Amino acid sequence: MLKIGLTGGIGSGKTTVARIFELLGIPVYYADAAAKTIMNEDESLKVLIKKHFGEAAYTGGVLNRVYISSIVFQNKEKLALLNSLVHPATIRAAEKWMQLQDAAYVIKEAALIFESGSQEGLDLVIGVYAPRQLRMLRTIRRDNISRDEVIKRMSSQVNEELKMKLCDFVLYNDEQKLLIPQVIALHERLLVLSSGKG
Numbered sequence: 001m002l003k004i005g006l007t008g009g010i011g012s013g014k015t016t017v018a019r020i021f022e023l024l025g026i027p028v029y030y031a032d033a034a035a036k037t038i039m040n041e042d043e044s045l046k047v048l049i050k051k052h053f054g055e056a057a058y059t060g061g062v063l064n065r066v067y068i069s070s071i072v073f074q075n076k077e078k079l080a081l082l083n084s085l086v087h088p089a090t091i092r093a094a095e096k097w098m099q100l101q102d103a104a105y106v107i108k109e110a111a112l113i114f115e116s117g118s119q120e121g122l123d124l125v126i127g128v129y130a131p132r133q134l135r136m137l138r139t140i141r142r143d144n145i146s147r148d149e150v151i152k153r154m155s156s157q158v159n160e161e162l163k164m165k166l167c168d169f170v171l172y173n174d175e176q177k178l179l180i181p182q183v184i185a186l187h188e189r190l191l192v193l194s195s196g197k198g
């Protein structure tokens with residue numbers, strides 16, 4: 001069974017693409033969503049986060065997102081520190097989940113794949129590309145946040161063009177090329193590759 005990563009910048013359309021793969025019968029692990037649960041449930045991780053970010057990081061045992069965001073989106077080193085604590089736990093959980101699946105291939109969707117080193121446990125990586133302006137517009141609309149807030153979040157991610165160069169396949173979600181036919185064509189290619197005929 002092939003293990004496939006799916007990545008892209010904020011608002012590129014990773015989750016949208018992942019849902020299409022799910023409709024095609026492919027199991028998807030949503031690593032960013034899983035990380036949020038893990039940060040609330042993994043007791044040893046909670047201890048580490050409190051040690052580095054203070055007791056205020058949790059309110060009644062639940063991660064105080066506003067507090068944590070106010071720290072990490074202002075400070076790249078703090079963001080790197082938080083990621084270095086959370087990523088190993090998320091990578092382990094994804095590995096465990098992937099082993100339980102029974103499919104031609106499985107997908108792990110995550111904003112940070114190369115940055116966290118998790119590509120090492122994956123056979124191939126798919127990138128979802130959209131131009132920066134379009135990503136900004138989508139994120140502002142989806143999250144109802146300001147342009148400045150999106151710029152702040154984007155500044156913590158590596159250059160998109162560079163990231164796409166590291167991917168084995170790139171899907172263009174730029175509203176120029178139709179997205180669904182690209183996903184279906186890639187799905188067919190991955191089925192062939194996973195059957196060992198590719």
Ligand code: ATP
Nearest residue numbers: 009010011012013014015016017111138142173179
């Ligand atoms: P993030 O990393 O911020 O979670 P993402 O890469 O998972 O973002 P999505 O949530 O899939 O991105 O897409 C961002 C927003 O753009 C969503 O509201 C989604 O519905 C919309 N969107 C994505 N692709 C398209 C498209 N081709 N046409 C119209 N809207 C789109």
